[in-house]
Amino acid sequence: MNEYKLTFWQMKKEKITKAIIITILIVITLPIILTYTWLVLASFSTDMKYGIIPVKLTLHNWRFLWKSIEGYPPIWQVFFNTLILALSVMGLEVFATILGGYALSRFKFRMRETLLKIVLVIHAFPSISLLVAIYYILKITGLIDTLTGVILLKASLEIPWGIWIMKGFYDQIPWEVEFAGLVDGYSRVQVWRKVILPLVKPGIAVAGIFSFLSGWSEFVFINTFILSQNTWTLSTYVKAIIGDFRFVDYGLLTSISLFYIIPTIIFFIFANKYLLRVNITGTKG
């Protein structure tokens, strides 16, 4: 059969372009794939060929789960510290943002625009540059070296982001819904609690999950404001172990790290669909 008069290049151009693009994508993504693969494989093997191919599988690296490493606090204590931190940050942030987001989405008041601008500015503002002053505040309030201090701080700094996300979810609810509630004789607060809140459950989930993860991963604040080992979380624990065992025991390092990122991975597997959409407005770095 005849072909439309074409050169070989014209016929294959599209396919070749796509092939090149896929190849480049694979190559630039390879470091990520390889490092994460290594993390998993190294934690379950005694020795690695070419650094990444496991030679012999073992659970020896995971001994830290039942036997404390000398000179370090027990892993489960550290684990619970981290959990408390993450859950508290999540609770506080959800509490503050379901209220604040609603106020900025639905109330009309003089300061509204100013407040929204402030939220946006803080969101973009490098809170890390305030560490010195925050140290002082925690010091004089006696919150230095306490988990409570870090929890309050972390939650507070995440609130502008959460408000912005929650406001987005509130904005999507047609105001007729709210109006119907008011006509039925509810007060503004009742309408919010009984009618609106159930409708923004997905928003609560998003704000909750992300604040949990951000609390779970927190490093700088713990590292700066927490001194005693009893109050360590997994991030400072891992950091200290990296400092100690750096050139010695990747097996141990990777298995602790893997243990640390389990919640992240679970979340990643189940929610990666939403990840790409929701995370846009709320990221640092």
Next chain:
Amino acid sequence: MVSIRVENLKKYFRKVKAVDDISFEVKNGEFMALLGPSGCGKTTTLLTLAGIYKPTSGKIFFGDYLVNDVQPRDRNIGMVFQSYALYPHMSVYDNISFPLKAKGSKKREFHDRVVNIVEKLGIGHLLDRKPSEISGGQQQRVALARALIKEPQIFLLDEPLSNLDARLRVMMRAEIKKLQNDLRITTVYVTHDQVEALTMADRIAVFSNGKIMQIGDPEEIYNRPQNIFVAQFIGNPPMNFVEAEIKEVEGITFAVSKNLKIRIDDTLKPYLKNLNSPNVIVGIRPEDIKIYKNKELNRDLTEGILYVIEPLGRDEIYNVKVGESLLKVITEEKLKIGVGERVYCEFDAKKVHIFDRESEISIRR
């Protein structure tokens, strides 16, 4: 210029059968309209012709060449979109010369061509403006210029007039037709507006639900609809339909329903053998019914009650209630009849359409 042949083309989006096994041919230099209601697969067909969509199955030929695997850029087509798709960040000049630049031509090589085409389309004074700074009709012309600048073999237009106001639409209709006539370029024109199709096209393909219901020239489509879909889609006001039964009374064949009796013309009689059963649907266009105030002798008249009158300026549409059904009758002469009065209708026996009630297909297939 080149002809187009489409063979058993199918395009599915997952479960949605956007185009479901269609075949048609567009001759060299012909103006073909794809006509159909919203969502029937016209745009999908056009984009498949353009090579933007890959067919699920079937073949597309340009001339003798199978082009299924040819990329859009190599198909040598000019295309006009419903939204015009003029690049908002480029001037009119840059928009029009885009296809030439894309091919790697330099400005000194194509400048004359741009000037030439903008002269022809009367947009020479707009070259420095952005698309947002010109009117809808002018945007339309710029889109035409961009599609034609590379002197394509095939011209594809997707509802190019639907964003214009009614007056401009009538004007551009004529202009596009003239342009096509001058260039004699093979054209596929998508529209949901039957007037556009009937007035502009050499031939029309009527689409419904991804299938082609009929292909023919405007005269054929209008006067010999092959099925009920085409019959009711084409024509404004639409054709009247009445369920009836074919009966022979004293040697004369009638289509009979409870309230009316339509004589079947001799020219139609030979086709009656195509029927599987006497159950039919009779179609008659509003302009093929005559309306009388008084019962006249020697005529086959059907009695009805005048229900409402819709004046249209030159014409008037009389809605006549016959039994349960409402017939629309269009006429130029103004009868002095009041709503609620008794009137008499006469059907032009030669213009009656008869469809099999089961298959909805015309007996004159």
Next chain:
Amino acid sequence: MKKRSPLFFFLLPSVVSVSIFFALPVILTGVLSFTGMDYSFKWNFVGIQNYIDMIGDFMISTVVKNTFVYVFFTLLLFNLGTALLLALFTTTVSDRAGGFFRTIWMLPRLTPSVVYGLMWIWAFDPTDYGLVNIARKLLFGLPPQNWLQSDPMLIIVVANGFVGASFGMILFTSAIKSIPRDYLYAARVDGGSWFFTVRKVILPMIKWQILFVTAYQTLSLLTSFEYIYIITDGGPAFATEVWALYTYHSAFQDFRFGYGAALSMVLVGIGIVSALFYLKFFRFKEMIKEPRIEVDS
């Protein structure tokens, strides 16, 4: 007595917490920068001495140079360059493949910084156990190199870049996806190659997003030090000591809180200026529509 408005109830928690941990520290940083406060936490005001010290600080020139190199290259190569490349590439291939690659690129952002740091420490491990050295050996037969000694800045840029690219990637991807498809169809029909279409049609249409990412990420990078702290801690010999990290070291390693506050003020200043810049340029008015219900509050 006037009833407390419900608005008060809704805003209270956010306003209080943000005031304590944000507004107050901003002011406090300013005040502290005029003191010579150290680990004894005494307020001894020294006027602008800290700022004078800053000018005379022999470290500052190194720090500024490092900061510039770090921000410029990370931004250019990754937060913009790779981000744009990923967005363009993943929207060209099938939705499935594109989504897959984008998801992978989100991983670093979600990984706790210490774990992420560990992976780069391994990748650039000086023995032939590290990823880069293995690759060099397998591909070119070269002996292992101590990257942390020889090219610390490279490691920092790459490590930060692999996290930073996803921000722009996502923003650009959604911008590209919201370009009306007719524009892209028209470009394909009109014969543009992939590259031509990207240059002439896609990039001009997402230029606002590019500008936004540039502005936003510049600020983020200027003030970020977490990964640097974990991977090199500014070393070796201050080769990766950037402004934010220097601030951190001054305050929490040398306990010069007053001086640290003064260094912070530079960042705070940049932050405030950028914030004003965003508000002016990126039409935030559109994002803050008035609510429709007008119940008095």
